[in-house]
Amino acid sequence: MLKLEGVSVGAGDFALDADLALAPGRRVAVIGPSGAGKSTLLDAIAGFRRPARGRILWGGQDVTEAPPDRRPVASLFQENNLFPHLDLVRNLGLALRPDGARPRREAVAQVEAALARVGLAGLGGRRPGALSGGQQGRAALARVLLQRRPIMALDEPFSALGPALKAEMLEIVRDVAQELGALTLLVTHDPEDARRFAEEVVFVADGLAHPPVMTEALFADPPEALRAYLGR
Amino acid sequence: MAARAVAVSGGRGQAVSRMAAALAGAGVIALTLVPVAAVLFRAGGWGQLGPGDWQALRFTLLQATLSAAFSVLLAIPVARALARRRFPGRGLLVALLGAPFILPVIVAVLGLIAVFGRSGLLNSGLEALGLPPMTIYGLHGVVIAHVFFNLPLATRLLLQGWLSLPAERFRLAASLGLTPWAMIRVLEWPMIRRIAPGAFAVIFVICLSSFAVALTLGGGPRATTVELAIYQAVRFDFDLGRAALLSVIQLGLAAVAGLVALRLGGEQGFGVGLDRRIDRWDGRTPAARAIDLVWIVAVALFLMMPLATVVWRGLPGLAALGAGTWEAAWHSVTVALGSTAICLLWALPLASRRGEVLGLAGIALSPLVLGTGLFLVLRPVVNPLSLALPVTALINALVALPFALRILRPEAEAIRADYSRLRQALGLTPLAWFRLVLLPRLRRPLGFAAGLTAALSMGDLGVIALFADPDRATLPLQVYRLMGAYRMEAAGGAALLLLGLSFAAFWMFDRGGRVNAEA
Numbered sequence: 001m002l003k004l005e006g007v008s009v010g011a012g013d014f015a016l017d018a019d020l021a022l023a024p025g026r027r028v029a030v031i032g033p034s035g036a037g038k039s040t041l042l043d044a045i046a047g048f049r050r051p052a053r054g055r056i057l058w059g060g061q062d063v064t065e066a067p068p069d070r071r072p073v074a075s076l077f078q079e080n081n082l083f084p085h086l087d088l089v090r091n092l093g094l095a096l097r098p099d100g101a102r103p104r105r106e107a108v109a110q111v112e113a114a115l116a117r118v119g120l121a122g123l124g125g126r127r128p129g130a131l132s133g134g135q136q137g138r139a140a141l142a143r144v145l146l147q148r149r150p151i152m153a154l155d156e157p158f159s160a161l162g163p164a165l166k167a168e169m170l171e172i173v174r175d176v177a178q179e180l181g182a183l184t185l186l187v188t189h190d191p192e193d194a195r196r197f198a199e200e201v202v203f204v205a206d207g208l209a210h211p212p213v214m215t216e217a218l219f220a221d222p223p224e225a226l227r228a229y230l231g232r
Numbered sequence: 233m234a235a236r237a238v239a240v241s242g243g244r245g246q247a248v249s250r251m252a253a254a255l256a257g258a259g260v261i262a263l264t265l266v267p268v269a270a271v272l273f274r275a276g277g278w279g280q281l282g283p284g285d286w287q288a289l290r291f292t293l294l295q296a297t298l299s300a301a302f303s304v305l306l307a308i309p310v311a312r313a314l315a316r317r318r319f320p321g322r323g324l325l326v327a328l329l330g331a332p333f334i335l336p337v338i339v340a341v342l343g344l345i346a347v348f349g350r351s352g353l354l355n356s357g358l359e360a361l362g363l364p365p366m367t368i369y370g371l372h373g374v375v376i377a378h379v380f381f382n383l384p385l386a387t388r389l390l391l392q393g394w395l396s397l398p399a400e401r402f403r404l405a406a407s408l409g410l411t412p413w414a415m416i417r418v419l420e421w422p423m424i425r426r427i428a429p430g431a432f433a434v435i436f437v438i439c440l441s442s443f444a445v446a447l448t449l450g451g452g453p454r455a456t457t458v459e460l461a462i463y464q465a466v467r468f469d470f471d472l473g474r475a476a477l478l479s480v481i482q483l484g485l486a487a488v489a490g491l492v493a494l495r496l497g498g499e500q501g502f503g504v505g506l507d508r509r510i511d512r513w514d515g516r517t518p519a520a521r522a523i524d525l526v527w528i529v530a531v532a533l534f535l536m537m538p539l540a541t542v543v544w545r546g547l548p549g550l551a552a553l554g555a556g557t558w559e560a561a562w563h564s565v566t567v568a569l570g571s572t573a574i575c576l577l578w579a580l581p582l583a584s585r586r587g588e589v590l591g592l593a594g595i596a597l598s599p600l601v602l603g604t605g606l607f608l609v610l611r612p613v614v615n616p617l618s619l620a621l622p623v624t625a626l627i628n629a630l631v632a633l634p635f636a637l638r639i640l641r642p643e644a645e646a647i648r649a650d651y652s653r654l655r656q657a658l659g660l661t662p663l664a665w666f667r668l669v670l671l672p673r674l675r676r677p678l679g680f681a682a683g684l685t686a687a688l689s690m691g692d693l694g695v696i697a698l699f700a701d702p703d704r705a706t707l708p709l710q711v712y713r714l715m716g717a718y719r720m721e722a723a724g725g726a727a728l729l730l731l732g733l734s735f736a737a738f739w740m741f742d743r744g745g746r747v748n749a750e751a
Contacts, residue, residue, distance in 0.1 A: 048653055080653070
């Protein structure tokens, strides 16, 4: 279980409180009005922001103080998921060798396999700039695949893509998550994404991250704050 | 949202870069403070200042005021003309406005003498018209040289101001049918009032620590700057106490003026995007066109004539370069390369906002004060003259550091802002981050900064004059010595060689940063 116990995390003069638990392997959408703290919640889990109070536990182990690379979390950001001057093999190789050594044949094979898995077979020599937006998203997912962490944190990584492409990417995320058996946290401002992708929803509003609710149940009978956000 | 990434516990990467920054910063502080402390320690009472020294102080302030005033005033019509005209060669002229920055002072002085000097082009013309000749030496020579170097800087700053005026305002002015005078009052004058004081202050500071120009075109009791007085006190009178006292005065001047300039100056870039031209509907009358044309031609001539004469008169001298000149050229190349390496190694860890403030110490401190201080520090240990070249390289690096930081800082901060999360998420080692991300992403600005540093160092005639003995001249010093010996042809050849080396150094480094650099 990923547990947030009495966590309060601040960003400027804003604070977000979270007291919740998420089960391994679940697909969870994090939704809420913009500025409510969705990204802040993810930052706390991924280790980019230190909570002012409370503990974060994974499998009973306290990871509150661990730096991002020592956490069970692989992150996909809104942008800058790949270094633009390195080709895909070198980019993804960094997930295997953080010391930046040129990937050996075995590592290259691993990278190629990951690329093939997301539908980018044979494109290892390309730089990100030579890929379409959708392909860049796939490459970033391949990086997450290589990191093999039990939690995937996705902070609106596909918000720049069109609807069809985004749906396709969410399919791949679902596959990758399934393959890794990873708990997947998807921040989105689109309730449709949550319906399509997530088993559970964490609703963030008014400085509070609500405990997860089953997606269907939530949308069938939305609480007052969510209804305001959805506009009905 | 962009500026939110702060690491939880920093990690090893941040710790290493913080340590490198602290080391580099300590180096800057030690190098600026220790010589100054040595100078202060040696400074005697105020009584040791002669009347000549007070006159030097007065002259320093006077020439800096005049130089800055003329540079800015003349720059206003030039920048205006460049902002609203498009003509063939405009891009070249704008690029030329950046050239004085990497032009060795001694080369420019030689060119100015060839144009404005006793037997120069201007006096030939005056003679033909039956008018009395003018001389380039003394106050107005110093001011002309400073205007030659700083008019382009002022023009670039003002041009940036003009190009920053929103296009909509010109559209509005056109649709309202504003008269030219109303246009100036409503649109342009407020911009000039915003930019000109800062430009004046920056140029004033630059001219305050003028040494090479005063050395070559000034001199004598009536045209000596404080910097020149320091040099003379050390070199001719060997009066270290007086030199120290003068250094303190120079330091105070530069510090006060530097702080004022910093307050007035604000953010000044290196003139990116000066190719832009905003569509305007004013200035279409023949008179307006004629005025702009006159200004553009005048400034182009003023900037290009001296350079052209250096090239023209230097060509015959190239064949007759002596062994001493070649040796001096070799010294200059080594000093420039050493200086560039030191400067970049220094600048990389300091490329942050705080580091840039620290690096500014180098711009306020005068090389002559630093040199005097190092002279005093080294003298008990070694013969300072034997260290002339390394000391020159080191001080040149320190002097170029603020420029290098200004070039590198924005890009370095952008890289950190964009990729620090990915770096942390991957747990990149400090070396991998430096080698695989920072260096490759910084290639263009690094090349540009290296080119500027190399050219600045190549052309520097400052601290080397203080330390040099006959065996250890750099090329600028060699040119100066040849001029002093009235061997004008040899001086011309050496100056042309120096010009070529400076521009080649800039070009090679700058180009090295661009070739094959992909976004």
